Amino acid sequence: MAGLLISSCSPSADPAPEAPAKPAPANPAAQSEAPVEPMTAVAPEAVVETLSPEAAAALAASEEDPSAAPPPPATPEFDFEDVRRKAEILASRPFQTPPGIPKEAAALDYDGYRRIQLRQDAAFWKDSSDKFRILPDPRGYLFNYAVRLNFVEEGEEVARPYSADDFNFYDLPLPDEAKRLLGFAGFRVVTPLNIAGKWDELISFRGASFFRALGAGNLYGASARGISIGTASPEGEQFPYFREFWLQKPAPGTDTIRIYALLDGESITGAYEFSVTPGVETKMQITATLFPRKALSTVGISPLTSMYFFSPHDIRKHPNDFRPAVHDSEGLSIQMYNGEWVWRPLFNPKTLQESVLADRPPLGFGLVQRKRDFDDYSDIEAGYHHRPTVWVQPKAGWGEGQLVLVEIPTVNEYNDNIVAYWKPKTAWQPGTAYTVSYDMKWSLLTSSVPDVATVAETFAGVKPAATQQLFVIDYEQIPEALLNGVEADISTSAGKILNPVIKTNPETGKIRLSFELEAQNIDVAELRALLTKGGKPITETWLYRWRKE
Incomplete structure (x- = not known):
């Protein structure tokens, strides 16, 4: 059975809140079958490095005087290595809590925040790119951390500062000083995804290290994160965040946009490179180098997040809802390292559940929305039949570990309560760089089709x-x-x-x-x-x- 390992736990847990919260402790009790030798693939080895001489010097200097740490060396043209050096130096310094958000903006509710609109003439690249435009998002509501946005044009790094003049605040109760200090929370990339000449959202980065993308015909549903720390752990979950982005301006006619991101958090920093190609199946190639600030035993690589409320496969039914099913994803699909295909329906349990479903890196895994007929959900507004399937294909650096599924109780459809990720077997250590790479696909279609009946x-x-x-x-x-x-x-x-x-x-x-x-x-x-x-x-x-x- 391809090294399949299943563990059960059911400690008590409160329903997952919409904002990040600390889940209840989990005590897995594993049951396993003897693994079989791989037939079609070999688990990728972990890619680890010691700190560079520059970062080692920065670490020694910053322990005495943080301001003494040398800046990252420049490269002829800005690329991933520049972001990597920034992350490496950043890891040598203590984490600094980012400045707070103006209280009036933090007090906005969901509807109030959505009323802040980017002015039409403020979109980035609107006159210079035939494929992509960038729509920045302001802080407010739950989105507290300010991020910096930069462009890479002809190999040069160009900062794009926030300006309140780019946004229409209408009659929202925000003082001028609050508007001036608001800053960016993230951004969206738009492209003619569905109809020629019509600009549709392709990918959004906003909140912690969350991002989500769309294929043709999709509506937003499942999402992903750069990294997870402490999911379902007794110590509580940490949420590192992307503090700075660099968007490389594509050459005319280019179908792929490249985005670099700098991650920062209490326990870890990191450099990311995203290459995003839109289409019926939107494809992403992701490379990340992570630098722990402290020993970490609860790292989650390529964490996927989604919502599952109920469906006909539940033991516990929901008789008071007119809809037959409510979920962004209905199951976790896995192609094991030896080619075996596994289907695990998702649940909304009474108590937090944690399952270990593989003990070697799979060929692929994803949160899948299989049912595509309107009558499967009967929800005109939510359009659950258009939510994307998200598929991950591990490449380099995953090493030994476990594929973990976490299911958290929820009392409604507004809370993401499903997390799936790869947990490394060996704790990550400070002073070491960990490089991982993987591909992602977002689509209405099933990205990887099993060679057996589904x-x-x-x-x-x-x-x-x-x-x-x-x-x-x-x-x-x-x-x-x-x-x-x-x-x-x-x-x-x-x-x-x-x-x-x-x-x-x-x-x-x-x-x-x-x-x-x-x-x-x-x-x-x-x-x-x-x-x-x-x-x-x-x-x-x-x-x-x-x-x-």
Whole structure:
């Protein structure tokens, strides 16, 4: 089973707030199967370096006098190495809490903040780029940290300072001094993504190290972060933030925009390079070099964040909502290091849950929105059927570790309560540079298509007039030639599997697998199911955490 490792935990936790909060402690108790040797890929090795002589000198000097640390050396043309040196020097100095936001701006609610509009003539590159324009966002509401924006033009770094004159504040109760001190919170990149001549949002950077992107036809949903520190840990989560950006002006006709970012936080700094190419499937190539300020054992590489409220595959139903499902993502898809495909439906649990789903870097993983029909959600305003699938393909520097899924209780659809990330096995140490790279894809389509039949639907409930839990899995079309001699491979970590049945749905032509779980005297069961022929999988491996609720 490709080194699959599943762990269970269910400590108490408050519903996840909209603003970052400290989740409750988690106490995973792992269950694992013996790993098999990889067949198609080798786990990428971790890329680590010691500090450069310049940074080592800066560290020694700054311990006595922070102002004595030398500036980063210049390069002929501004590039990733310049940002890397800035991050390296920054890590040698104590973290400084950024200046606060004017209180009147912090007091704005969501609707008030959205009323601040960029003036049409204030968009960056509006007269000099045929592919991309930049729309800066001001601080306010939950977005407290000021960021600096720069351009890279003909290899030169050019600062773009904030000006209140770029924004229309209408009749918002903001004094002129507050408007003058507001500063940038982030920015959006727009491009003709869907219709020629119409400028649509492509990617947004705003708040901590969060960013989110769109493919053609998408609405914003799942998001990503540069790094996570302490997710679901007893010490509480930290939120490093992108403090400065450099946007490289593309040459005319170029389809890719390059963005550099400088990360800063209490425990870590970092340099990032994002190469973003819009399309039906918007593609991103990301390289980052991180510099811990202290030992870190709870790092999350390429953390993905999303919202899951409810759907038909839940044990606990939501009878008072007219909609059949509410979520930005419905499942975590994984292509294991040996090529095995895994599908894990998401949940909105009563208590915080943490699962470890792989112990070697996978070929890919992502938070997926599979159902694309309006009737699957029946929500005209939210448009959940247009939310993107986000797919990550690890490249260099991931090393040994665990693929972790965190599910946090939420009482509504306004809180992101799902996090998936790669956790390195060995703690990151100060004085060492860690370089990682990966690709991301954002799309209405499934970015990487399994070579086996995928799960179309999962249904769960209680068998009528009985106490057994009933599970029904519908698969997408399976060629008839594969059905002769097909077998169900079903297992559970606790309880007993009863009455497995494979049949064809005469209405849809899809194959249905159903079975029951005898769950007396147990609280949690990790379920696993797939269809095989001749001992080989013809479907995804379906995973499900049943909890007594």
